[in-house]
Amino acid sequence: SQTIHQWPATLVQPVGSPLSLECTVEGTSNPNLYWYRQAAGRGLQLLFYSIGIDQISSEVPQNLSASRPQDRQFILSSKKLLLSDSGFYLCAWILAGAVTSTDTQYFGPGTRLTVL
Amino acid sequence: AQKITQTQPGMFVQEKEAVTLDCTYDTSDQSYGLFWYKQPSSGEMIFLIYQGSYDEQNATEGRYSLNFQKARKSANLVISASQLGDSAMYFCAMRERQGGKLIFGQGTELSVKP
Numbered sequence: 530s531q532t533i534h535q536w537p538a539t540l541v542q543p544v545g546s547p548l549s550l551e552c553t554v555e556g557t558s559n560p561n562l563y564w565y566r567q568a569a570g571r572g573l574q575l576l577f578y579s580i581g582i583d584q585i586s587s588e589v590p591q592n593l594s595a596s597r598p599q600d601r602q603f604i605l606s607s608k609k610l611l612l613s614d615s616g617f618y619l620c621a622w623i624l625a626g627a628v629t630s631t632d633t634q635y636f637g638p639g640t641r642l643t644v645l
Numbered sequence: 646a647q648k649i650t651q652t653q654p655g656m657f658v659q660e661k662e663a664v665t666l667d668c669t670y671d672t673s674d675q676s677y678g679l680f681w682y683k684q685p686s687s688g689e690m691i692f693l694i695y696q697g698s699y700d701e702q703n704a705t706e707g708r709y710s711l712n713f714q715k716a717r718k719s720a721n722l723v724i725s726a727s728q729l730g731d732s733a734m735y736f737c738a739m740r741e742r743q744g745g746k747l748i749f750g751q752g753t754e755l756s757v758k759p
Contacts, residue, residue, distance in 0.1 A: 561745050572736060572749040573690075588746075617688055623745050633680055634747055636690035 531556035535620050535637040542644055548593075548607040550640050552620030555601065560622040562603040563634065564595055567617040579603060580625060615644045647672045649737050651750035658727045659758050665712070666722040666753045668737030674698075678740040679720040680747065681711065685733040693735075696720055727757045 532555045542548060554560050561580050565573040577595035579585045585595050592611060596604045603620060618641075621634040648671040658664035670679065681693040696704045696711045704711040712721040724731055734754050738747040 563746065572751045573738075573747075575746055575748075578746055619688075619690060621690075621747075633692040633695060634745070635692075639688045641688070 531622075531635065533620060533622055533635060533637040535618075535640050537640060538638065539641045540643070542610050542642065544612055544644055545609045548605070548610050548614070548642070550605040550618055550620075550642075552603040552605075552637055553601055554622045557622070557624065558600060559625050560601065561625050562597065563621040563623075564603065564605050565619045565621065567619065569616070573619065577605070610644045612644050615642055617641050647674075647677075647739055647741060647748050649739055649748055649750035651737055651753050653753045654751070655754045655756070657756050657758060658724075660729060661726055663723060663725045664727055664755065666724070666735050666737075666755065668720045668722065668750060670718050670720065670737075670739050672718075672739065674742060676742065679711070679713070680738045680740065681709070681720075681722045682736045682738060683731075683733045684736060684752070690736075694722065724755075729757050729759060731755060732757045 534553050536551055563578045564576040566576055567573045575588045577585055577587055579597045582597050593607050617639050619639045620637040623634045650669045653667055677698045679696045683691045683693050694704050694706045694709045694711050696713045703713050708725045710723045712723055734752045736752045737750040740747055
């Protein structure tokens with residue numbers, strides 16, 4: 530069966546510090562991968578999505594970046610965090626061939642980031 | 646642009662009663678998918694139910710059903726026989742054709758009273 534991991538689970542970082550959040554998927558190959566951010570009490574905002582290695586699309590211009598060095602690994606990074614980067618970051622995946630089907634996206638457990 | 650609107654920031658329901666959570670959407674696509682997710686306080690996103698734009702029947706999954714009114718562009722979630730464990734945030738989402746991306750509404754916080 531497929532599983533999705535995210536780490537760390539929680540993170541407290543000072544403003545201006547770098548960031549690296551990791552997401553890995555097990556039990557499948559060539560998934561579409563997604564990074565979402567959720568501000569407190571709000572809905573999910575798509576940040577990046579990837580249809581393959583080194584194929585990443587950015588949805589919202591900001592100081593964050595994403596990379597996909599391996600098929601099942603998706604990394605969210607920042608060189609200098611802002612206060613507004615605080616939130617709950619969720620990684621999700623779906624089989625590439627299922628994007629128009631009834632298959633849902635499967636979400637990881639999330640990383641709660643607090644920037645002070 | 647595609648958009649999901651959930652107009653109820655918070656809802657209360659008595660245990661064992663039914664509750665309807667509203668969702669309207671806007672899209673120019675003829676083919677699309679609509680999803681409902683539950684997010685408890687732990688933060689995990691739990692898939693509840695799916696409705697395809699060409700599905701003639703309303704989707705049902707156990708105590709969850711989707712009241713799909715295509716002409717009105719609404720996809721309301723109905724939870725029957727509410728339980729205390731149903732207390733959570735509920736999100737309506739629509740899948741875009743490009744890349745399988747999901748667009749989420751702002752969510753409705755449901756509180757079930759004993």
